[in-house]
Amino acid sequence: MNKDNNIDGIFKNAAQQYSTPAPKSSWAGIDATLKMQRKALFVKQMSIAASVVVVTALTAFFVINISEPELNSFNTVANNNTEIALEPQAADIESADLLVSESSKKTIISHNDENTISNSNDRVETEVAIKNSDKLEETKVVATIASKNIDTENKVKLANNIDKKSNDEIAISKYSSNDVLISEPIDNNVIADKEIEKIDAIEDKSIISENIESNVVEGKVANKNSSTNFAEEKKSVTKSTSNIGTPIVKKDLLKENIKAEVSADEDNNSHTMLNEKVNDKTRQFEYLVGNGYFISLTNAKYNKPATPISNMAVAEDVHLDIGFGGAFDIGIKYDNFIFKTGVRRYDHKIHGDFTVNEFDYYNVDNINYGYSSLGIIALYNVNTSARISNPSSVIYIQDFDEYNIRLRYLDIPITIGYNFQVNNWSIIPHVGLNSTIILSNEVKMEKDDKIFMYGEVKDVKSFSMGYIVGGGLYYNLGKHWLLGLNTDFIYYPSSVSKNADYKYRPYSYLIGPRAEFRF
């Protein structure tokens, strides 16, 4: 047993002392793998970020659609002997641009053709059906419009067919609580406004015009609990001499009632204007391009060096730095949601005065010994690229008046915002992710306005991610332009420094004017 213990002890002691130089290639292999892992982690983080954006966008999309059980809008344009229907009647149908989109909730049909009736005696009936698969079995809005012939009956029919059998109370409360009112503000022989009280009633409204030039018929399905005044919705009548075109059946949000417009315009201008108006209402997507300039403020916080040289107390340092920059962005506005991305370019110049409490010396190329309460932060992490002067080997840190660090950034923000419209003002709060590429960094040390040394900060990351919370206040200059003030607060969870000795730019704040063009 003693023999065994003896031999075990010999080898145990030897093992504890044993150490042999690791192959130099080992670290290269480990480092390469770690870099790959970091890269993979970055890709993973970006994937997560992208997923969050996509999920948010999709959620917003579905929330919008679910909260709007109505068609946002649709319009139909009657053509000569053309009937547009969900289930077309083959004999009467000519080709028409039907845009059908389906969601789990409804089928939307819209038609944007701009044909006109060439034969004055023609009669056109247009029917558009909206299917709501979850609640409403089918809602039909039928617009029938005829020519200018005075004997022709111009009829607008709004129908709200609800399959009671297949709908429960929710469905009824959601849809059938709407009364259908039809109003014709036509200066012809118009049947007076009438209220359709029954849920499933189908009401035909006829307009007999003795001398029809044009007509506008508006109808809306109103919530019976609301006190909607149809008179407010009436449109002016425009002249029509030849053709009757562009009957428009438009349905707005249920909350805002359903409105049907049938308009007969003669000339192309009014027709175009009308279509523009309709397009404004029917468009769901808008594109935007923006450009802005800003002041950037960073509250750079430096940790005290992890390896102080002496027992000197080195405090953390926080100070404000200012930079300037410009931004360009593009985006999509869907309803009131705005998805935006772009680039921002700016520099941060960090200016610091040395405040020496105690000093030691340092070697400028291998700075391990020089420090001050602030100077160590710059010096400890500086790689010298050029010396302007050639000081002696022992330089006292107090000999320097100041140093400047300049970091050049390229930001790629991705944000989602919501457009609150108050009269002509748009208030757009947003949140998002900010990817920062650090293009370069520069350190300059000066004394008595004489540059002593150029260099760069060591161990600065080339990439950093942050979160954005911000917003803009814009004034709407006409239909397309917005001009206002944009601001972003960017928080970086981790420092741009790889070195634990200092932490730089934990957050920054940008504010400046921005112009936006929407189309």
Place this chain on the structure above:
Amino acid sequence: MKSIDKILKACKKNKAWAQAELFELYSDKMFGTCLYYSDNKSDAEDLLQDGFLHIFSNIEKFKGGNVEAWMRKVFINLALMEYRKKKLETLTIEEEDVYSDNSIFEGDIQQNADELMKLISELPTRYRIVFNLYAIEGYKHREIAEMLEITEGTSKSNLSRARDILQKKLHKLDDI
């Protein structure tokens, strides 16, 4: 040189400089461990890389104490995993003469660590591992049996054989 606590803290934040420093601090020691748990230098190098990568990715599991011991355990566990992969039955054991004379251990033997470790590395794989685990790391036969998926009896037998071979080799070394 930064303190080990700072380095570990930074390693937990995945700081490259800290990983480099940790490697610098312990690579030689751990490479030694890798050598006497591996069949050859190439395997030891692989083990060294795998071990440090494993350490960097699991550093948050280190809750304090002796970091060197913890790292050593990581390397040993990885070596054992590799060993199990290779299947014990495929490993051949070189039978060597066993010296009954153990007088060599009665005197002062000042063999340097390199020579002694070389002797260990020359042991057949299973003997070497059992000996390392028992004599150097201080595991019990029951634990070794579990780790290597062998019986306690086999562990004891392997240890005995390893000791015999080492005795013989030490004797030879002493003769030289």
